[in-house]
Amino acid sequence: MSATSKTPTLTVQDIRARKGGDPIVSLTAYTTPMAQLMDDHCDFVLVGDSVGMVLHGLPSTLGVTMDMMILHGKAVARGLERALMVVDMPFGSYETCPADAFANAARLMAETGAGAVKLEGGVEMADTIAFLVKRGIPVMAHIGLTPQSVNVFGGYKVQGRGNAGDALMADAHAVAEAGAFAVVLEKIPASLADKITAAIDIPTIGIGASAGCDGQVLVVDDMLGLFAAFKPKFVKRYANLAEQAQAAIADYTTDVRARSFPADEHVFADDTGDTK
Structure with missing residues (x-):
């Protein structure tokens, strides 16, 4: 499909309007090639702070910085023409006060071209969400298991x-009333996710929640079998690309050591006409 034939970029209003309608599809992305692969399929693409664990080898999301999120946000933006891009606000960038949250959210949006930001927290973050929304920053909320609070939860x-x-439930109502356009529900009982979905008027995006949510999101490296450090129960592996990659690397190693790669078709002749 050519770029000119693609539908216009999806907006926050488009996602909000999907409440109770066709399920919303989302995955994380951290690079341009991955964003290009999912652009035709996902309604929004999340540049998640999970990038710290998945691509940078960090033990949690807590070490992720604004500069990291901006770097990966810019990369993902280059690969999207249709899907809405939402960028996670990293730990420490929004908790101190609404004014600091606005400054950091505005920087994220200005430097990456994101259509919205996502932040973690419920009742305690409602004032910050309202502050941002009133100043033109669309916010996706995130409640339940909030990975930036993993030390408080004890895992x-x-x-x-x-x-x-x-x-x-109070958290869900609080973020909806504060103006969030959607809320991620992570690792909560399915029955509770269904009750929250029915109780609030913004879309719920499940990750380890319920098929009854208004949409779903997964870390793309998890569902492709590329990230094998651990496998949450809520992840369905749609491929095992890590095994395929390891097999390909092993074959390459064998060929190099046997001097069968590069073969004649991979090298250049003396003839100056050989330009390919």
Whole structure:
């Protein structure tokens, strides 16, 4: 499909309007080639702070910086013509006060061309979300298991079981009322995700939540089998590209050591007419 025949870039309003409609499809991306592969398929592409773990070998998302998010945001933007790009605000860039959050969110959007930012937190972040939205920064919220708070949670544990479900419902209402255009629900019981989806008027995006959410998001390296450090229960592997890559690298190694690569078709002749 040519660039001129593609539909116009999807907007925050388009995602918001999908509440209760066709499921919203999303994946993370950190590079231009990956963004190009998913542009025709995803409604929004998330430049996730999971880039710290997936591409930079960090133990968690906490070490991700603004400069890292901007670098990868710019790369992803070059690969998108249709899907909305949402960029994660990294740990420490929005928690201190709404004014700091605005300055950092404005920088992210200005330097990457993002259509929206995503930040973690519920009731406690409602004032910040409202502050940003009133000043022209579209916000996707994120509640449930919020990876930037993993040290508080004591690990990547399911959130919202039992009485804790009431707090997550309150979080969902708070971010919706503050003006978030959508909310990610991560690693919460399916029944709670369904209740939240029915209770609020903005789309819910599940990751380890429920098929009843208004949409789904996964880390692309997880679903392609490229990131093997651990496999959450909620990840479905649609391919195992790591095994294929390892096999290809092994074949290449064998060929190089046997001097069968490069072969005649891979090298250049003395004839000056050989320009390919």
